[in-house]
Amino acid sequence: MSAGEIRVAIKSDQDIVLARQKGRALATELGFSAVDATFVATAISELARNILVYARKGDITLRAVQRSTRKGIEILACDDGPGIPDVPLALRDGFSTSGSLGLGLPGVRRLMDEFEITSQPGRGTTVTVKRWRQ
Amino acid sequence: MEVPILKQGQVLIATFQAALSDADLENLRRGLLQQVVRFRSRGVIVDVTAMDVMDSFASRTLREIAHMIRLRGAETVIVGIQPEVAFAMVQLGMTLEGVATALDLEEGLAYLIERFKNID
Numbered sequence: 001m002s003a004g005e006i007r008v009a010i011k012s013d014q015d016i017v018l019a020r021q022k023g024r025a026l027a028t029e030l031g032f033s034a035v036d037a038t039f040v041a042t043a044i045s046e047l048a049r050n051i052l053v054y055a056r057k058g059d060i061t062l063r064a065v066q067r068s069t070r071k072g073i074e075i076l077a078c079d080d081g082p083g084i085p086d087v088p089l090a091l092r093d094g095f096s097t098s099g100s101l102g103l104g105l106p107g108v109r110r111l112m113d114e115f116e117i118t119s120q121p122g123r124g125t126t127v128t129v130k131r132w133r134q
Numbered sequence: 135m136e137v138p139i140l141k142q143g144q145v146l147i148a149t150f151q152a153a154l155s156d157a158d159l160e161n162l163r164r165g166l167l168q169q170v171v172r173f174r175s176r177g178v179i180v181d182v183t184a185m186d187v188m189d190s191f192a193s194r195t196l197r198e199i200a201h202m203i204r205l206r207g208a209e210t211v212i213v214g215i216q217p218e219v220a221f222a223m224v225q226l227g228m229t230l231e232g233v234a235t236a237l238d239l240e241e242g243l244a245y246l247i248e249r250f251k252n253i254d
Contacts, residue, residue: 013156020187021153038186038218042226045189049156093227104190107226 006062008048010079016048019060023075026062030071032133039111040073040131046104047077047127055081055124065130072113072132080124087119137162139169145177145246146170147239152184159195167202176208177246181239183214193228200233209249211235213242 006026008019023044027037044060051058058079065074084090093106105127109115114130137158140147146169148162166178180196182188188196200210211234215223223229236242 017153017155024186035218035221038216038222039225041187042189042222045187045191046226049189049191107190107228110225110227111222 004064008060008062009057010048010051010060011057013052016045016052019048019062020044023060023062023073026064027073027131030064030073030133032073032131036131036134040075043108043111043129043131044075046108047075047129050104050125050127051077051079051081055079058124067132070132072130074128074130075112077127077129078124079126083121083123083125084117084119085121087117091117137165139165141169141173141175142243144175144250145179145243146173146175147179147181149181150183150185152186154185154192156191159192163195163199163202166199167206170203170206170208176250178203178208178210179239179242179246180210180212181214181242182212182219183216183238185219186216188215188219188223188228190226190228193223193226193230197230197233200230209234209246211242211245213238 006022008015008022010019020041024037024041027040048060061076063074065072091105108129112129112131116128119125137148137150146166148166170178196212203210212230213236215235234245236245
């Protein structure tokens with residue numbers, strides 16, 4: 001694990017709170033505005049909850065990233081849960097298989113600047129998002 | 135973390151702390167409904183000034199609290215949603231449709247008192 005990388009194991013709802021607090025702290029440290037730090041913390045909360053609800057456990061990894069002179073945060077949400085059989089469908093507003101959420105992924109995509117998802121049924125899901133300092 | 139619930143006449147005031155877990159929110163939902171019944175309260179103010187994140191779960195729980203309390207015949211006002219939190223909620227796609235909101239505790243109380251007058 002490199003310096004400036006923070007990993008939070010997600011196993012309970014307390015871990016969701018911890019992960020978003022770490023994300024906000026990192027965003028603030030990197031000079032993000034209050035709005036951007038809140039976007040980062042909110043996205044982490046959604047991604048961590050998806051892990052808990054669908055996969056029961058997984059990891060959130062936070063990393064400071066840089067592209068030329070721009071600073072940003074990368075959030076990696078990783079689990080080895082059941083995976084998402086139809087990713088495009090999961091990215092549609094209002095879709096949910098848990099019967100409770102369904103705003104998670106499209107909402108996270110709107111909160112972030114970059115969004116990538118890979119999922120294999122039976123093997124797990126990895127969501128990588130980035131937010132750049134404005 | 136327990137959410138303190140204060141009784142002020144016919145109104146209950148619940149003040150959220152920053153780091154509420156899902157379990158805390160569920161406890162609050164149960165606790166508020168019990169107290170509304172116990173004190174025959176007519177209004178509830180949920181003060182979320184200290185909340186720095188309002189994700190889909192928190193928004194949904196707040197909406198459920200307001201709807202349950204309305205079924206009981208009382209009125210709920212959410213006060214103190216921070217501007218950046220409001221921005222993130224809109225981006226996320228969360229709304230508090232059908233739930234009254236006010237700037238702060240004072241305006242929330244004023245709103246409820248006005249509502250009580252109209253009903254009496």
